Amino acid sequence: MAAAASDVVDAGAVLAEINEDFLCCAICLERYSDPKILPCQHTFCKKCLVQLAEKGVADTLMCPTCNRSVKVPINDLQSNFFMSSLLDKIPEKLVAGTPKVCEFCEENEVTSICVECQQYSCTPCTRVHKKTKTTKSHQVLSVDEYQETKNKKPFAVQSIQYCNVHTGNQLKYYCDTCQTPICMECTIIDHRVPEHKHRYIKEVADEYSDELKGKVRKLKVKADEAETSKMSAKAACDKLKTCCKEEEAKINKKTDEILEDLRRQIEVVKQKKERLVDELKTEYTARVKNMEIKVDELEMKHGNIVSTCSYLETLVQHGNPGQILSAKQVYQQRIDGLIAMETKPQLIPDVIEFRPHPGRDDVRMLATNACQQNCSLDNVPKQLIKGDTATLMVTTRDKQGKQVIPRQVVEARVTKPDGSSDDIKVQDNNDGTHTMMVHGEIDGKYKVSVTIDNQPTPGTPAQIHVIKGLVKTIGKEGSGKGEYNKPVGVTIDRNGDIVTADRGNKRLQITDKDGNYKNITKIEKIIPVDVCIFNDKYYMVDYDNKQVVISDMNGHVIKEFSENMKHPQRIAVRPADGMVYVSDWNGLVYEKTNKHGHWIRKYTTNGDYIKSFGGYGSNPGQFKGPSFMAVDNQGLLFVGDYNNNRIQVFNTDDEYMYSFKCSGKGDGQIYAPRGIAIDNEGYVYVASSNNKLQ
Incomplete structure (x- = not known):
């Protein structure tokens, strides 16, 4: 933000505050010429970037400071307006003094200077300059007035920024809608109200400058954290080196003891010694390399934070509103990223230890913490x-x-x-x-x-x-409320109610956990055989039409998908990532004639096919009739293996974990289980073919 009117700053002090290196390109080591900002926020001369790109062997330009790739064409890079303004405000003429001859007519003695044009003029040329349409609004001061202002407040006599679209129009406003400075004509043509919201540019700049000051303070804290972490990482690296030497000494000592007792096996012991030391050094090298990478990362983070802090402090202290807001879009995401950046990684001192094999006097084990x-x-x-x-x-x-x-x-x-x-x-x-x-x-x-x-x-x-087995039985055969006709799929909604695919009645029926009727949902032309709930939507298997149907809680269809489905039976959705599992098996065909259809199909929430796993067989992970499925709170997938008389459990990578049996035809037992659900308390609900929920 530009200095306030009450601030009186000595020009020499300002010049001393802005280091000359701050104004120089890191490639040519000269003052910037047409400075351009890279996406990584480092600034270089445009001509230097062009020359660098011509010398490169790859198509992508690399930043000379941080080696990040630059995918934006050089001509499309944003100019560093703040740096350009600094270069204009600290030119050689500030030291050399005022020219003697008018810079317009080059004849008469200089009497005035145009602040916007930064041109010295004589009295006649000054009159013309003030009457010319495009320059009559410019601020013109006498040489004495200009020198006095420049000596007290050097950054108060800066050139005005003009609109890139409407040449000659001063940037006086800021469009909050488009996040860009605009002129008066812009507010009428390209940024009309009420679609666009405007404010005075200085008001927005003052507001953003205050925000930048707060973030600079946070960045300084981050810089201190990064520096402290870097020193801790170096100390941990040194400690690991010492630990390695001490443990190598232990290995050598133990080896010597073994050699004294087992001289006939001396060659074998030496070979084991060399192997173990190599393992130790390999482990040490890997860990030191990892620690050194952390040190490099922390140094890079520290450098980026310090560099950004330096630039923002200079911008806030000496930039005008237009310059500050021109940098907003470029720096906003960068600043937030630096503030959120991890600068205090966990650095736990590690130990590499040699240990004899338990029960054997032999060099065999290398154990670590x-x-x-x-x-x-x-x-x-x-x-x-x-x-x-x-x-x-x-x-x-x-x-x-x-x-x-x-x-x-x-x-x-x-x-x-x-x-x-x-x-x-x-x-x-x-x-x-x-x-x-x-x-x-x-x-x-x-x-x-x-x-x-x-x-x-x-x-x-x-x-x-x-669990002992059967907990409770609810429902009976029929088509009324609370009655079922071939109940197949079952799930639990977020209220703890039981939602059942009542296939014979062509509907979904909702009851509480004690079996009390609550609601019925019917969907036209769909006969649901299984159902699950995800993100307040029903995911239903429509076996007759060989598809999966997604609807809202009122039964309005949202989406249908069927890729790679032959005979879809059951469905389950994993809440953590929305993966959809569909069991594919024709239960109406005798299993020996249907050995190629025993699969679990995996889809995204939107119905995009991912993969299949399973196949016909009795080995772990294979199926003879994969029917009902459910996912518990840990993301484990429970699959009913119908003709193998078991339930198989798979982890989140779709790998087999374990299985357990669930069968019986007698009173109080489950016969031909076809649907399953698991509530938050770990109870398993199974839909049985004898028209009961158990």
């Missing part, structure tokens, strides 16, 4: 049938996310529904994974806690709901 925050407990089932056993797995990783053999001890404990608790045996697989078994002895919620070096693993304690 596991980062508890990156370790995980996997393969946790949401539910477990009473009497079954679940196999859980702990994966240990370092701070880079790499799977490692941990130096720390991995322990686990289970708390049962009756309040008792026991330690769980943890099997170390010597590959960065540990397995444990949880047996569902009694029904209720089990809690599994995992600690690494007495520190809890993220996501624990994990809960496993052990």
Whole structure:
């Protein structure tokens, strides 16, 4: 923002404040000539950029300062108006003094100067200049007045910016709608009200200058954070080097001890020593390189922040409103990005440790610290049938996310529904994974806690709901309210109500969890066999028309899709990313004659086909009649494998995890399950072919 009227600044002080390097191009080391701003906010002479592009071997111009590619043609780059104005305000003539002869007629003695044109003129030429139509509005001062103003407030006598569209018109307004400075004629022709909102340019510039000052303060804090983090990263790098030397010494010492006891195996031991040291150095090199990359990133961030701060401070202190707002569009996104930029990465000192193999006097293991925050407990089932056993797995990783053999001890404990608790045996697989078994002895919620070096693993304690089987039966056969005719697909809406695809009645029926009727939705020409809900929309399988239909909650059709569908049976949508799963199997054809249709089709929320997985068979991940499906709160996909008499569970990468059985024809048991849903409390609802929901 330009200096206020009350500020009296000495010209020499202003010149001293603006470093000469600030006005020089980093390529030619001369004062800028037609300065252009690159997308990375660095400024160079246009001619230097042209020469640089001609010398380059690639089609893309690279910024000489930060090496970022510049995809915008040089002629389309925005000019740095603020830099150009500074160059105009600090020319050699400021030092050399006022010329003696009029710069118009080159005959008479100089008496005045036009602030806008920056031209010295004699008295006759001044009269003509004031009467000329295009220049009569210009500010003309006597030489003495100009010198006095320049000495006290050098940036108060700056040239006025004019409209690029309407030549000669001063930029006096700012269009909030288009985010650009405009002239009076622009407000009448290209930026009319009420479609466009105008304000005085100085009012907007003052407002934005205040905003810039606040952001500059934040950027300075970020710069300090980046500098501190950079020093911490360097210190961590030095510590890692020392650690490597100490651990190499341990390896050498242990090796010497082994060689004393096992002289006949000296060559074997030497080979193992060299291998282990190579592993250590390889690990050290990789980690140091990673740390050095962080140092380089922090130096780059620090440089960008400091450079931007310097430019913005100069812009705010010495730029006029037009210059400040001309830079707004260029710098706004850049400033917000720098403020949001991460400048305090987590720098945890790491350890690389040699350890003998447990129970053997041999050089075999190179263990490192596991980062508890990156370790995980996997393969946790949401539910477990009473009497079954679940196999859980702990994966240990370092701070880079790499799977490692941990130096720390991995322990686990289970708390049962009756309040008792026991330690769980943890099997170390010597590959960065540990397995444990949880047996569902009694029904209720089990809690599994995992600690690494007495520190809890993220996501624990994990809960496993052990269930007895059938919880409740609702509904009966019929076509009335609360009655069903071949209920197939079922889901739970956000109110906790049960939505059932009542195929025989050609409708969707909604009841509460106790079976009390609430609503019925019918859609013309569609016979729903399965339904799920995503983003307040019904996703229904229309088996008869071999398609998926999307409708709103009132039954109005929004979209239909059917790519790669042969005999769509069931549908499920994963809430986290909107992936749509459709089971494809003709349940009316005997399975031995239909071995090529047992697939799960995967689509986007808009119906774009992604892939298929499964296929005919009894192995894990294969199907003999994939029918009902559901997705739990963890994003796990439950698929009913109809003729294999099981339910298979897949992770978020569509990989097989585990399976459990769900069958029976007797009283209180589920017969031919065809639909499934899981509520927020972990209860599983299954639609049975005997006209009941269980």
